[in-house]
Amino acid sequence: MSRANRIDRVSERRHAGIGRVLIAVYAVLALAATGRSFVQIVQRFEEAPLAYALSAVAAVVYGLATVALAGRSDAWRRVALAAVCFEAVGVLVVGTLSLVAPALFPHDTVWSNYGMGYLFIPAVLPFLGLWWLRASRERVAA
Amino acid sequence: MISWLMIAQAIALGAIGAVVAAVGLARRPFNDWVLGAAALTLLTLVVQAIASIIAPLAGAGPTGDLLEYWTYLITALVIPPAAVIWALVDKKGEWATLVVGIGILACAVMVYRMHQIWFVQVA
Numbered sequence: 001m002s003r004a005n006r007i008d009r010v011s012e013r014r015h016a017g018i019g020r021v022l023i024a025v026y027a028v029l030a031l032a033a034t035g036r037s038f039v040q041i042v043q044r045f046e047e048a049p050l051a052y053a054l055s056a057v058a059a060v061v062y063g064l065a066t067v068a069l070a071g072r073s074d075a076w077r078r079v080a081l082a083a084v085c086f087e088a089v090g091v092l093v094v095g096t097l098s099l100v101a102p103a104l105f106p107h108d109t110v111w112s113n114y115g116m117g118y119l120f121i122p123a124v125l126p127f128l129g130l131w132w133l134r135a136s137r138e139r140v141a142a
Numbered sequence: 143m144i145s146w147l148m149i150a151q152a153i154a155l156g157a158i159g160a161v162v163a164a165v166g167l168a169r170r171p172f173n174d175w176v177l178g179a180a181a182l183t184l185l186t187l188v189v190q191a192i193a194s195i196i197a198p199l200a201g202a203g204p205t206g207d208l209l210e211y212w213t214y215l216i217t218a219l220v221i222p223p224a225a226v227i228w229a230l231v232d233k234k235g236e237w238a239t240l241v242v243g244i245g246i247l248a249c250a251v252m253v254y255r256m257h258q259i260w261f262v263q264v265a
Contacts, residue, residue, distance in 0.1 A: 018237060020232065020235055020237050020238075020241065021237045021240050021241060021244070024225070024228065024241040024244055024245070025244060027224075028221065028244065028245065028248045031217050031220070031221070032217065032248075032252075035213040035214065035216075035217045036213070038213060039207070039209055039210045039213050042209065043207070043209060043210075119251070
């Protein structure tokens with residue numbers, strides 16, 4: 001089989017199956033985070049510029065991850081990996097800080113308390129994303 | 143706006159979403175029942191939207207933030223059609239039904255949040 005064919009099959013695999021569900025959940029979270037940060041920024045940005053700017057960045061990255069996971073090329077795969085890693089670090093750092101030093105984050109962000117306001121989905125999703133990216137690549141190698 | 147009706151809507155959508163998601167986990171393909179569940183979800187949200195326009199005019203506005211409320215409502219209105227379009231595009235996909243189920247569950251959570259904004263939250 002040619003290399004091109006094999007790559008084609010790989011991207012098919014990344015798309016098929018449970019990966020699609022992951023993409024769908026990412027899409028819903030991106031929508032929710034975008035909506036919330038829109039309201040926060042329009043209404044009371046001056047109250048907590050850091051927290052609300054962070055909300056907006058998180059929303060954009062969730063959107064990017066959604067598109068990248070759905071993308072079919074190797075480049076998109078790298079973008080997806082970067083976006084998902086960013087989210088993992090974000091939820092761990094902001095989640096921890098919001099508990100240890102609540103004064104830093106008096107206002108809610110998607111990642112406060114490890115994403116409790118979103119049923120902890122933001123804490124679980126990046127790791128599922130990492131697992132999925134890795135699993136789909138292992139199948140490539142096999 | 144009627145408090146108990148909104149709670150009932152959230153519970154009903156949660157139940158419907160859970161059933162559709164369970165059927166989806168069993169890898170049943172997308173069919174007319176799933177389409178019907180998404181349509182029903184959308185219908186209840188449209189009724190809610192109409193009520194949300196009329197209630198403030200009749201002097202029964204929300205205790206919380208109206209902009210936040212509408213952001214949730216519009217987002218929720220987008221989800222069922224988007225999930226169905228997804229499922230129709232992804233006809234051969236094994237997981238299309240689960241995607242619709244997750245969408246309906248997300249709508250249930252949003253209706254619950256909308257109830258809080260309208261009746262509980264103090265702006």
